[in-house]
Structure formats: C-alpha cells, structure tokens
Amino acid sequence: MKLKAIPLTALAVCILGANSVLADDDWGWSRRAPDVAPVKNELYQSECGSCHFAYQPGLLPAASWEKLMGGLADHFGENAELFEDTRKTLTVYLVTNAADNVDGYRRSAKILRSLNGERPLRITETPYIRYKHNEIPPRVIRNNKDVRSLSNCAACHTRADTGSYAEREIDIPGIGRWEDD
Amino acid sequence: MNRVIMIAALGLAATAAVPAMAADVVDERLAAYQAEGAGPFDAKKGKAMWTQQFTHAKADKPRSCATCHTDDPRAQGKHAKTGKAIKPLAPSANPERLTEVREIEKWFMRNCKWTVGRKCTAQEKGNLLSYLRDL
Numbered sequence: 001m002k003l004k005a006i007p008l009t010a011l012a013v014c015i016l017g018a019n020s021v022l023a024d025d026d027w028g029w030s031r032r033a034p035d036v037a038p039v040k041n042e043l044y045q046s047e048c049g050s051c052h053f054a055y056q057p058g059l060l061p062a063a064s065w066e067k068l069m070g071g072l073a074d075h076f077g078e079n080a081e082l083f084e085d086t087r088k089t090l091t092v093y094l095v096t097n098a099a100d101n102v103d104g105y106r107r108s109a110k111i112l113r114s115l116n117g118e119r120p121l122r123i124t125e126t127p128y129i130r131y132k133h134n135e136i137p138p139r140v141i142r143n144n145k146d147v148r149s150l151s152n153c154a155a156c157h158t159r160a161d162t163g164s165y166a167e168r169e170i171d172i173p174g175i176g177r178w179e180d181d
Numbered sequence: 182m183n184r185v186i187m188i189a190a191l192g193l194a195a196t197a198a199v200p201a202m203a204a205d206v207v208d209e210r211l212a213a214y215q216a217e218g219a220g221p222f223d224a225k226k227g228k229a230m231w232t233q234q235f236t237h238a239k240a241d242k243p244r245s246c247a248t249c250h251t252d253d254p255r256a257q258g259k260h261a262k263t264g265k266a267i268k269p270l271a272p273s274a275n276p277e278r279l280t281e282v283r284e285i286e287k288w289f290m291r292n293c294k295w296t297v298g299r300k301c302t303a304q305e306k307g308n309l310l311s312y313l314r315d316l
Binding site: 050051052053073076077078079080081082083148149151152 | 239260262263264265267283287290291292294295
C-alpha cells in the first residue's frame with residue numbers, strides 16, 4: 001500500500017508542480033527563490049509604498065540607493081523628504097539588501113551584471129530591465145491608461161509585491177497575458 | 182518572576198493601547214502652532230487653501246491639495262505622478278488620518294513644498310487641520 005502511494009504522490013507533485021517550478025523565460029529548473037528578495041520591512045513599505053510601488057532593494061545596487069536617498073527633496077521631480085532618523089534607517093535597509101549585497105536572487109544578479117559598473121538612480125535605466133521590456137509597443141505601457149510607465153511594475157506583474165516577476169504572471173490591464181515571441 | 186509578569190503586563194497594555202483620536206492630535210498640533218505665534222485658526226480659510234491653485238517655478242501647471250486628494254478630502258485621491266490610490270484624508274472618512282504628529286508634519290513638509298513651492302506657515306497648517314477635522 002505504502003509502496004504504491006509514494007510513486008503516485010511523486011507523479012502528482014511532478015504534474016502539479018511543473019508549471020510553477022520551471023522558470024518562465026530561462027531554461028532553469030527549480031527556481032525556488034523569488035527573482036528578487038521580497039520587501040519585509042514595514043517602515044519601507046509604508047514610507048515609500050504610500051506613493052509608489054515599494055521597489056525591492058535588490059533591484060538596484062547599494063551606491064544607487066545611497067545616491068537616491070541623498071536626494072529625496074527632488075525625487076524624480078517630487079518632494080519625498082523624510083525626517084532624518086527615518087531616512088537613515090531606510091538607507092541602511094536599502095543598502096543592506098541591495099543587488100550587490102544579496103546572494104541567490106536571479107534577477108538581482110542579472111541587473112547587477114548588466115550595469116557594468118554604472119550606478120543609475122532609476123531601476124528602469126538598468127540595461128537588464130530595459131532589455132527585458134524593449135520590444136513592448138507603446139499601447140501596452142506608455143499609452144495604456146492603467147499602466148503609463150515602466151516604473152509601474154505591479155500594474156502588469158501580478159506578483160511583483162512578492163518579488164516575483166515571472167512571465168506567466170503578467171496580466172496587462174486591458175490586454176491580458178503577455179508572451180514573448 | 183514578578184518582574185517578568187510585570188514586563189509582560191506592560192507589553193500587553195502597550196499593544197492594547199487605544200489608538201490616538203484625530204481630534205486630540207489636531208488639538209495638540211493647534212496648541213503647538215499657537216505656541217509659535219499663530220492663531221486663531223479658521224477652517225474656512227483652510228477650505229479655501231485646499232483648492233487654491235499655486236504656480237511656482239518647479240511646476241509646469243498649477244497645483245493644489247486637490248490635485249491629488251480631489252476637491253473633497255473625504256474622497257479617495259490619486260497620486261498625480263504614479264497614479265497610486267490615496268486613502269481619504271479627512272478623519273471622518275478615514276479614522277487613521279491625523280492620528281500621528283510625525284505623519285502630519287512629514288506630509289506638510291513634503292506636500293507644501295510640492296504644492297505651494299515652500300513650507301506652509303503654522304497659520305496655514307492650523308487652518309488646514311481645522312478644516313479637515315471639522316469635515
């Protein structure tokens with residue numbers, strides 16, 4: 001009885017799990033860790049996430065975060081100033097979890113490699129992120145009233161808040177699923 | 182042992198603490214602004230400022246509080262740039278609002294600079310808080 005049950009269970013796991021275990025756009029198996037480490041810092045979530053998607057620290061290298069957190073009075077044209085104690089706490093969080101300070105997160109590693117030493121302020125200016133989105137026509141992002149900008153990750157990446165950016169999870173407002181040709 | 186129990190009890194009391202009421206926190210703020218020489222405060226002037234259009238060097242078109250928060254602070258707003266939803270600002274529609282001094286002052290700091298192009302005066306802040314509290 002027991003001998004029979006094990007292969008059946010294993011088979012079921014294979015069938016049910018195949019879809020989620022196989023990475024979507026690479027050929028690797030068993031991608032257990034998310035693409036980037038998810039945000040687990042409540043202060044970051046509430047302070048930064050009140051105006052925009054709380055971008056995971058692993059989407060930029062430490063030097064980018066330091067520069068960004070040093071210029072909050074002009075945060076891409078907005079005023080995002082914080083009290084000094086909060087600013088310091090969040091800078092430490094961002095730097096500690098930056099792409100060049102974490103291990104084992106696939107997309108953090110890819111972003112970092114693509115940068116080639118550059119330290120941009122915008123995630124959307126990192127070569128890897130640009131390359132991943134470069135064939136998307138304007139109607140999908142720019143002219144899509146529910147997306148508007150490449151910086152609006154969670155508009156299409158339905159599990160972006162968990163640090164997962166798999167292609168099969170994409171659901172574009174007004175368009176639906178997205179497949180690379 | 183007694184100390185452990187006492188610490189545990191204190192911890193429980195802290196987590197069960199009643200959240201601050203907006204009215205009390207606003208009163209405290211108004212008193213603080215008065216101490217800075219401002220007052221008396223006028224909710225009507227706060228209301229007028231809410232929709233007043235400000236033009237300044239950094240903005241390509243006029244800005245007001247209503248740009249993001251809508252004309253009615255009891256309604257859900259929308260961030261002018263990112264489009265992210267902003268919960269209602271009036272405590273009558275959202276009791277979590279105006280319950281923390283630091284939050285109030287942080288948002289005044291940022292949003293007055295964005296909207297008006299400078300810090301708000303204690304008088305303006307008092308007028309705005311009076312307006313929001315009374316809605």
